[in-house]
Amino acid sequence: xxxxxxxxxxVTPATMKKSKEETKKQSQFREVMKxxxxxxxxxxxxxxxxxxxxxxxxxPYIIKYDIAELNLGEKNQPPSKEHWCGTDDFGRDIFxxxxxGTRYSLGLGLGAVALGLLVGIILxxxxxxxxxxxxxxxxxxxxLMQAIPGTLLAIVISMVLGSGFVNTIIALGIGRIPxxxxxxxxxxxxxxxxxxxxxxxxxxxPKTKLMFVHILPNTISPLIVLxxxxxxxxxxxxxxxxxxxxxxxxxxxxWGAMITAARQYIRYYPYQLLFPGLFMGILVLALNLFGDxxxxxxDPKLKD
Amino acid sequence: MAQYVLKRIxxxxxxxxxxxxxxxxxxxxxxxxxxxxxxxxxxxAEDIEALRExxxxxxxxxxxxxxxxxxxxxxxxxxTSYANSVPIIDELSHRFSKTFVLAxxxxxxxxxxxxxxxxxxxxxRGGWIDQLCMILALIGISVPSFWIGLQLLLIFSLKLSxxxxxxxxxxxxxxxxxxVNSLRGIAQMARQARSSMLEVIxxxxxxxxxxxxxxxxxxxxxYALPNALIPLVQTAGQSFGTSLGGTxxxxxxxxxxxxxxYMVNAxxxxxxxxxxxxxxxxxxxxxxxxxxxDIAFGFIDPRIKAQYEGRNRKYKxxxxxxxxxxxA
Numbered sequence: 001x002x003x004x005x006x007x008x009x010x011v012t013p014a015t016m017k018k019s020k021e022e023t024k025k026q027s028q029f030r031e032v033m034k035x036x037x038x039x040x041x042x043x044x045x046x047x048x049x050x051x052x053x054x055x056x057x058x059x060p061y062i063i064k065y066d067i068a069e070l071n072l073g074e075k076n077q078p079p080s081k082e083h084w085c086g087t088d089d090f091g092r093d094i095f096x097x098x099x100x101g102t103r104y105s106l107g108l109g110l111g112a113v114a115l116g117l118l119v120g121i122i123l124x125x126x127x128x129x130x131x132x133x134x135x136x137x138x139x140x141x142x143x144l145m146q147a148i149p150g151t152l153l154a155i156v157i158s159m160v161l162g163s164g165f166v167n168t169i170i171a172l173g174i175g176r177i178p179x180x181x182x183x184x185x186x187x188x189x190x191x192x193x194x195x196x197x198x199x200x201x202x203x204x205x206p207k208t209k210l211m212f213v214h215i216l217p218n219t220i221s222p223l224i225v226l227x228x229x230x231x232x233x234x235x236x237x238x239x240x241x242x243x244x245x246x247x248x249x250x251x252x253x254x255w256g257a258m259i260t261a262a263r264q265y266i267r268y269y270p271y272q273l274l275f276p277g278l279f280m281g282i283l284v285l286a287l288n289l290f291g292d293x294x295x296x297x298x299d300p301k302l303k304d
Numbered sequence: 305m306a307q308y309v310l311k312r313i314x315x316x317x318x319x320x321x322x323x324x325x326x327x328x329x330x331x332x333x334x335x336x337x338x339x340x341x342x343x344x345x346x347x348x349a350e351d352i353e354a355l356r357e358x359x360x361x362x363x364x365x366x367x368x369x370x371x372x373x374x375x376x377x378x379x380x381x382x383x384t385s386y387a388n389s390v391p392i393i394d395e396l397s398h399r400f401s402k403t404f405v406l407a408x409x410x411x412x413x414x415x416x417x418x419x420x421x422x423x424x425x426x427x428x429r430g431g432w433i434d435q436l437c438m439i440l441a442l443i444g445i446s447v448p449s450f451w452i453g454l455q456l457l458l459i460f461s462l463k464l465s466x467x468x469x470x471x472x473x474x475x476x477x478x479x480x481x482x483x484v485n486s487l488r489g490i491a492q493m494a495r496q497a498r499s500s501m502l503e504v505i506x507x508x509x510x511x512x513x514x515x516x517x518x519x520x521x522x523x524x525x526x527y528a529l530p531n532a533l534i535p536l537v538q539t540a541g542q543s544f545g546t547s548l549g550g551t552x553x554x555x556x557x558x559x560x561x562x563x564x565x566y567m568v569n570a571x572x573x574x575x576x577x578x579x580x581x582x583x584x585x586x587x588x589x590x591x592x593x594x595x596x597x598d599i600a601f602g603f604i605d606p607r608i609k610a611q612y613e614g615r616n617r618k619y620k621x622x623x624x625x626x627x628x629x630x631x632a
Binding site: 143144145147148149150151152155156157159160162232233236239240243244245246256259263266267270273274276277280281284285288289292 | 319322323326327330331333334335442443445446447448450451452454455457458462545546548549550552553556567568571572576579583586587590591594
């Protein structure tokens with residue numbers, strides 16, 4: 001577990017401190033990686049995620065057809081050698097759009113999770129570190145946000161912000177804040193009374209440094225796992241929002257938007273519906289496999 | 305225990321109010337003028353102004369909030385729909401039953417199917433049953449439910465014509481929506497149940513029970529199961545929220561005239577009053593279900609029970625002490 005690291009940080013002499021911390025940190029990381037690499041499914045998940053990320057980055061260079069150009073002469077064609085996943089109702093190549101859509105869907109997932117992490121960690125740290133009325137306010141805020149089911153909250157917020165890529169990231173990210181800050185706070189409460197915190201306090205370590213440099217790294221491992229799995233969930237939720245006319249809208253090639261657009265042709269051109277879902281399913285599956293593997297690697301106790 | 309139940313029930317009142325206030329406040333910032341939405345784009349400026357005045361839209365925020373709370377909680381009046389001036393409460397009340405049936409039956413199926421799957425996986429850890437269940441569960445949490453819904457609709461309704469493609473006028477119409485809405489929950493429940501069971505199986509009292517030579521069946525059902533179930537009650541409650549949110553999308557896939565469909569139609573016409581009321585009602589229902597879960601928790605979890613009964617005993621003992629002191 002990452003939790004045991006960095007206990008001696010500020011009390012050891014400056015010269016020793018760095019080398020010691022470095023070796024400890026590295027061995028922790030190496031340990032986790034070693035266990036992760038032994039898990040074949042997790043490695044498979046990781047490889048798939050890397051492929052998707054590469055596709056997202058290099059999408060404009062790999063796609064064969066323009067994603068926006070209409071070509072009504074070739075509309076609604078079934079999968080063929082030229083169009084691997086067929087063409088849609090405007091004659092656009094679905095495979096190219098799917099590849100390009102990785103940018104939107106993965107971007108939505110990562111963006112919303114990052115937003116939730118950033119705000120969640122800050123609030124959680126404040127609540128867990130200071131306690132008292134700060135904690136009370138932040139925790140009641142979390143209670144309130146969690147009293148509204150996640151999908152409904154996302155619907156309400158994207159109603160206010162309107163559709164669009166960045167707005168959807170915000171709408172989905174806000175919903176993740178309470179969960180993250182709760183988790184961080186609970187971890188902080190455990191860490192707060194350990195000796196290394198006391199030692200750091202005794203050496204007059206600044207509060208922000210103590211909070212973010214000393215305590216935070218020891219509390220973050222469950223959050224990493226939660227967030228890895230969260231990316232997949234968020235991608236699906238974003239697709240769900242597109243489906244009910246919120247979130248990212250056609251003609252952008254977000255997968256959910258593509259499913260929504262293909263829905264009206266379900267009877268005649270079912271392949272238009274099939275591929276976006278498969279694309280999304282494989283990515284989310286990979287994220288979940290990786291997340292499971294990461295959890296087992298970080299906390300081997302939980303595994304067997 | 306009465307004290308615990310009462311405390312929980314009292315705690316729900318501020319939650320319900322705050323949820324309504326939060327949703328009202330967020331929706332207050334919705335772009336667009338309701339009066340303009342009602343009258344249409346071409347309406348005269350003075351008509352719009354008159355309607356704004358009549359609807360109280362020119363009042364300060366706090367006055368609007370106060371009016372809203374008063375109408376909602378005292379008079380049970382959610383206002384009228386912008387689109388057709390039908391009272392929202394009427395629409396909601398005859399649509400609500402469908403949404404509730406959809407959400408609650410999904411939870412029941414989750415519990416009935418998911419928990420045994422997880423338990424079997426845990427007791428056969430590493431075997432092919434375990435691996436099969438866990439791979440299925442992983443797939444279950446990885447595909448978007450509305451996509452699965454559309455695929456099943458295509459296969460069973462449009463291609464095979466076994467089930468009606470839309471509506472819930474017959475009981476066959478319910479099969480697909482309920483199944484699809486529970487799919488993700490089943491998978492999640494199975495995973496939770498497995499890890500919860502594994503944790504219990506590793507604990508010391510199970511080892512002790514084994515050391516005593518108790519039969520494996522007794523250990524599983526009498527010792528391990530009750531303890532493994534405790535955290536799952538919480539999971540079930542939480543997934544009711546997910547399921548309730550999921551109905552919004554599922555109802556849209558299968559054209560079920562529930563609250564969710566009402567909401568999605570309102571999203572298209574930017575009918576804020578409808579969305580606000582629907583979200584508030586669903587959130588309140590969610591809070592009430594969580595209240596039931598909390599109360600159930602008190603009865604199931606001996607630790608909470610002991611806390612409250614223990615406290616009473618302490619008070620009785622104190623009273624007795626005081627009486628003795630007074631007599632002396």
